[in-house]
Amino acid sequence: MERREIREVLEKGNPGEAVTVAGWIKSIRQSKTVAFLHLNDGSTFDSIQILLGEGLANREAILKQITGAALKVTGKLVASPAQGQKVELEPSSIEVLGECDATSPVQKAGTSFEFLRSVAHMRPRTNTFGAVFRVRAELSYAVHQFFRDRGFVMCHSPILTTSDCEGAGAMFQVTTLDLDKPPRGAGGKIDFEKDFFGEKTALTVSGQLEAEILALSLGKVYTFGPTFRAENSTTPRHAAEFWMIEPEIAFADLRDDMRLAEAFVKHMIEHAFKHCARDLQFFDERIEKGLRQKMEAVAKAEFAVIPYTEAVEILRKSGKDFQYKVEWGSDLQTEHERYLTEEYAKRPVFVIDYPLSIKPFYMYCNDDGKTVACMDLLVPRVGELIGGSQREHRLDRLETRLKAQGLDVEHYRWYCDLRRYGTVPHAGFGLGFERMLMYCTGMENIRDVSLCPRVPGNAKF
């Protein structure tokens, strides 16, 4: 008999039907009168209840199995007296596919997330991580759906690049040179002309610059790919490898960009409600109380907009004893961001028009000569979810900014060409996918929404 998925059986199965399912034991119990187990195959949060009747030939052998063992079960569906499930399964045969022994690190319920990080290869077997990765897959689909429905063209930005988009010097270098004996040129400096690509190359920190190439010919594009940052940051919000969604729109300014960002975030939340209802119920009950209500409010709220200069005033007048002092010209710290969105606006807030001096070269310079047309979307609990801007499309200004930041104009000639030949106002943003997942699930650490988190000191498997 062909195996059916437990999700499908629980949703559509009727008493009397013969079925085969397979999965891993979630729990197994025996009392004086009954014995049953719960089997889960990952297709849904819920497990199917399987009665271990006296008639089962290998009943004793099955009762010796423990959480984590893999079984294949054939039997008949019967109406379930238990609440919340229509059917349960009375087996005629159970085959043990793979035994599990008591040393399995995910044997006990209630193990800490911190411990589970040390056994990241086993944690998807737990309820929490099963739910996280189902939501992750569903939201990934929602990304493509959102942009496709709006006529965007998907673009695969390169992973290997010679351009530092954010200019923060946090790139992972990629080389095939012999690190013990690198070729040296004038002054003893390493000669990267002899390297694989003939120049210094790294993993991309953002697909934006290359997405601009396509936006300035196809109009509306987006990338959704992995990005890498070698920041030595161990906060719960930073990873060295994360996925980013970066739309880029031509004939658009900062307002258009913000409208798109707001619609995108709301779409993701609505999609999660519609397609991850069971998993969200779990996150709401067990991870963050009231999560669903908060998300619903966000989907309905109009996001606030606060210019950076005003934000500095608000923070100064807040009466809060911040660890970092707020001064015009300094970047906002997490504590400031969280105050603005959680306590001041009490909803997602776009902080716009940051000082030019703390932002990358590609942002459009405002008429005041001091600020750039950019936005950070701050959301409760997570902080910065999106960073974006209108792009500097005026060639002379762009060249001035490149020079001011000590970058080689010749190296960015291709980027300047996009302005040299038929330049148009355009804008875009980047949304950190893992941060969106933290926002939607209530998970508090970025390490707990990635399959194999890459953070300083850890690149296991």
Ligand code: 4AD
């Ligand atoms: O603000 P960022 O650095 O902006 C850019 O990279 C632009 N090039 C995007 C664009 O305009 N196309 O990063 C964008 C978002 C942040 O708001 C944050 O959500 C996420 O990427 N992010 C990180 N997520 C996890 N770990 C890190 N180390 C991250 N750094 C940024």
Ligand code: MG
């Ligand atoms: Mg940013």
